[in-house]
Amino acid sequence: MRNWLLPEYIEDVLPAEAARMEQMRRKLLDLFHVHGYQLVIPPMLEYLESLTTGAGQDLDLATFKVVDLLTGRLMGVRADITPQTARIDAHLLNREGVTRLCYAGSVLRTRPDGLAQTREPLQVGAELFGHAGVESDIEIQHLLVQGLQSVGIAGLQIDFSHVGIFRSLVKNAGIAREQEQGLLAALQSKDKSEVAELTTGLPSDIRNALLSLADLNGGIEVLDEAQQRLPSYVEIRQALQDLRHVAQQLQDCDVLVSFDLAELRGYHYHSGMVFAAYAQGYSGPLALGGRYDEIGSSFGRARPATGFSLDLRGLATALPVAENGKAILAPYADDAQLHQIIAALRAAGEVVVVDLPGHEAHRAELGCDRTLVKQGSAWEVVTN
Template sequence: MRNWLLPEYIEDVLPAEAARIETLRRTLLDLFKVHGYQYVIPPMLEYMESLITGVGHDLDLATFKVVDQLTGRLMGVRADMTPQAARIDAHLLNHQGITRLCYAGSVLRTKPDGLAQTREPLQLGAELYGHAGVASDIEIQRLLIRALQAIGIDQLHMDFSHVNIFGSLIEASQVASQLEQELYAALQSKDQSSVAALSQHLDKTTREALLHLTELNGDKSILTKAEKVLPNTAAIKEALASLSQVSTALEGLDVTVSFDLSELRGYHYHSGIVFAAYAQGYKGPLALGGRYDEVGQAFGRARSATGFSLDLRGVVTALQPAKPNMAIFAPANDDASLSVKIDSLRADGQIVIQELSGFESNLDELNCDRKLVHYNSGWHVVAIDK
């Protein structure tokens, strides 16, 4: 066995890429901060009940499980930080008003997914608790757009849906759980023939509405069409009105918007608007988000909630390859004025690498393109001739 080999879909991040990821992480957290989002650091391990509460079977399958040697209880390595943030809001902070939280950290998943196809994504996210209106959905969506633009991603595209459209149809027709799951799967694949076959024993209104959902995808005009072909119920009218408000609110942000009313990602987890962000050069979504008002209930307090998360390691995959941060080389010298000069350069954010006595440094390996040279009674930075 080669002891240096890592498990499949687990990989090291080397210096240049690690430096860029950390710079972008800091950029995003600073952006979240000025928008009022407070940074939290949830634990890597929790009891399984907390980690998967309210988020369905998929997250259970994605979670690595271990036995706590102190209590004998089953614990999990977090696969998603969103439930942890909901727990902190509902149980620890216990604010009565609006709470804005953000987080950044590694998560571990049993199978690779996302843009980077890794089992160890670096998840960043922002969550807003305590507001049930579409205004908080719009705030979160605008923050996501600004975050991706701050990273350097342009030509953004946002795709929206609303899980209550499908949910209200299912509830009104009292569809059995097994049939609900089968219809959900058929709609996700836009398999109209399967939807037709599965809904043949439902009432005509529901059956026709489900068939229409497979075709209701495109620009804002789809919402107008949906108003004409879907049942005129309060839940559906409210869902379509919310989507229309979102479309209007995002105008002028240099982003295109589309709607896909059969997209039900996280249907058993989300409770309202859901969305995904895309951009040219990426094969899948850069970020996912939506409303999830019921998750906090398991932690003692149901709170209205909306948010998004992204895998920073995945997002940087389509950026230009990272270039190393270039450094200044300083000779091994005990001159006090050299130490003062080095400290001054480092205080300004410059990387200065001082040679160790008795060792000849390879300046290319150190990524040094400048050096400190003593002349005119002082130390000066000069370019290194290649």
């Protein structure tokens, strides 16, 4: 057995990619900061109940579990930072008004997923707590769009849905839990024949509405069609109104907006509008987000919430490979003037690498495109 091998779907991030990911992380966190989002750094390990309560079975299955030798209790390695921010908002900050939080850190999952197909995503996200209106959804969506554009993603498409539409149909029809799960799976896979079979015996308006959800995907016209084909329940009218409002607010953001009313991702976790960001060159969503008002109650303090998260590893996969970092090679010398110049260059943001004695044959590995040389009595930077 080779001792240096890593587990499957666990990888090192090497210098070039690590530098690119770190630049993206800084840009995103700086953007969140100027919008009033405060950085939190939750622990990698918590008691399992705190990590998975209210987050649904999917997150429970994704979580690595270990036994705490100090207490004997079951602990989990976080698979998602969002529930941790909800816990922080509910119990540590304990604010009455709006709270804006952001984060960046590794998570660990039992199976690979996402664009990078890794079990250790680098998750970056922003969450807004304490406001239940569509205005906070729009703030989060604008922040996502600006964030992706700031790190070089062009040609964005945001795909929207609203779990409240399906939930309203289920509630008004009195559909049992098992039947609800079957319909959920059938709609996610756009299997209309399965939906038709599962809705046999339901009131005709509910049955037709559930069958219609599988077809209601496309541009803004989908919302007008949905208004015609779906029952005029209060929850459905409000959901369609909010989706229309969001589309209008994103018109000037250089983003294509689309809708898929059968997209019920995170149905047991989300409570309202959900969205996913896509772009050309990527095989799946770059970021996922939505409203999850009900999770706060799992921590004993119900708080409306909306947010998004993305995986920096996945985001970096399709971006153009950056050129090698530019650097200056400086000789190793006991020269006070040289040391002052090196310090000044570094203070100005330049990368200066000192050429240690005995490694002259390997200078090419340092990636330097310039060299500090002494011209007469002065040190100058010259291009190689």
